[in-house]
Amino acid sequence: MPQLAILIIVLALLSAALVAVVTLRPGTTATQSGRILVFIVLFLLPLFTLAMGVNAEIERSKSTKFCLSCHIMEPFGQSLKVDDPTYLAASHYQNHRVPKDEACYTCHTNYAMFGTFKAKLAGFRHVYAYYLTTPPAPEALRLREPFNNRECLHCHLGARSFEQGAMHNADAETLPAVKANKLSCVSSGCHETVHNIAHLKEQKLWSEGN
Amino acid sequence: MATKRALESRLKLAGVLLILGLLTESVCLLWGQPIAFVFLIGLGGLFVFAGIAVYLLAIASSPTERDQGSS
Numbered sequence: 544m545p546q547l548a549i550l551i552i553v554l555a556l557l558s559a560a561l562v563a564v565v566t567l568r569p570g571t572t573a574t575q576s577g578r579i580l581v582f583i584v585l586f587l588l589p590l591f592t593l594a595m596g597v598n599a600e601i602e603r604s605k606s607t608k609f610c611l612s613c614h615i616m617e618p619f620g621q622s623l624k625v626d627d628p629t630y631l632a633a634s635h636y637q638n639h640r641v642p643k644d645e646a647c648y649t650c651h652t653n654y655a656m657f658g659t660f661k662a663k664l665a666g667f668r669h670v671y672a673y674y675l676t677t678p679p680a681p682e683a684l685r686l687r688e689p690f691n692n693r694e695c696l697h698c699h700l701g702a703r704s705f706e707q708g709a710m711h712n713a714d715a716e717t718l719p720a721v722k723a724n725k726l727s728c729v730s731s732g733c734h735e736t737v738h739n740i741a742h743l744k745e746q747k748l749w750s751e752g753n
Numbered sequence: 754m755a756t757k758r759a760l761e762s763r764l765k766l767a768g769v770l771l772i773l774g775l776l777t778e779s780v781c782l783l784w785g786q787p788i789a790f791v792f793l794i795g796l797g798g799l800f801v802f803a804g805i806a807v808y809l810l811a812i813a814s815s816p817t818e819r820d821q822g823s824s
Contacts, residue, residue, distance in 0.1 A: 544785070552779045559775040566768030569761060581764070585808045589771050593801045596778045600790045612787060670791055 545603070551595045558588045601659070604666060610647040613673055618681045618740040619647075626749040631729065631737045637749060640698070654697040682741050692724040756816055763811035767804045774800030 565584045571577045603609055611620040623636040623646060632650070635641045641649040652662040665687065672678050699705040700722070710733065711718050720726035728734050777797035781789040 544783075548782045552782050555775045555779045555782075559772045559779075562768045562771045562775070566765050572760065572764070581808075585764070585767055585771060586805055589775060589801050589805065592775060593778060593798060596782060596793060596797070599782065600793055603785075604787070604790055609787060666787075667791065670787055674788060 545599070548599050548603070551592065551599055555592050555596065558584070558592050561588065601663060604663065605645050605648040605652075607644055607646045607648075613669070615673065615678050615681050615684070616647075618743055619738050621743055621748065622738040622740050624748045624750070625739075625743070626747045629736050630739060630746075631734050633749075650694060652694070653691075654693055689727065690729050692721055692726075692728050695728045696722065760811055760815045763807055767808035767811060770800050770804030770807060774798070774802075774804060 561584045565571050565581055571581055607620070610616055619632075622630065623633055625633040628634045632646075635650070636643065636646050648662070652658055655661075705711060706718070711721065717726065721728060729737055774797050777800060778793055781793035781797060784792075
């Protein structure tokens with residue numbers, strides 16, 4: 544458990560104890576300083592503790608471990624370890640092109656305004672689907688909307704391998720079309736093998752120690 | 754005297770709600786499953802905001818010292 548979470552738990556328990564002391568003691572509001580204390584303990588402290596807790600949960604929800612804790616996501620987690628450089632997600636994960644601890648979030652968030660908020664809203668839909676409906680088989684999972692090149696360009700735009708890559712510059716139209724999201728990075732025949740979990744069993748998996 | 758008692762009982766209610774919210778938050782942070790996030794926001798947040806609302810209502814509806822002096 545992260546140290547921040549432990550700290551917030553201690554803060555929440557301490558706040559709860561203070562709330563109990565302040566509200567159970569009669570006459571706390573009789574004096575001016577007592578009223579200020581009540582305001583701090585019943586208003587500022589709980590709000591601050593809740594904000595810290597929500598922030599810690601949002602940070603935790605970005606972790607690879609968090610995403611893979613739903614068993615429907617297990618094959619997607621395994622696909623990060625496929626020993627084949629043509630697997631886009633695996634090559635990003637294994638070569639540290641994405642932070643290992645936030646591998647899913649880095650590619651599947653939305654790098655637009657309020658992107659993290661939208662990603663978390665989508666996460667709530669996942670939780671709803673997982674707990675309250677019959678979730679589809681992992682192989683049947685599809686993205687809600689086509690993958691936007693913006694998420695790739697967030698890192699690759701301006702990189703030499705992207706800007707001067709031979710295939711990207713094979714003709715004059717490709718690079719501008721990719722940058723304008725008119726030619727998809729992942730579904731136009733270029734980087735199409737992303738997770739490809741339907742063929743996971745046929746693949747050799749890379750073990751991190753070797 | 755009666756209004757003072759009413760204020761204290763409202764503060765106690767606010768306190769109970771806030772304690773429930775803060776305890777829910779602690780449990781959710783300890784739990785560590787994705788559903789804990791939903792409980793933290795849906796239940797913990799609800800309790801904390803309800804507690805704060807009851808507290809604000811209590812101080813807004815309690816008579817001021819000037820009111821008490823004029824009556």
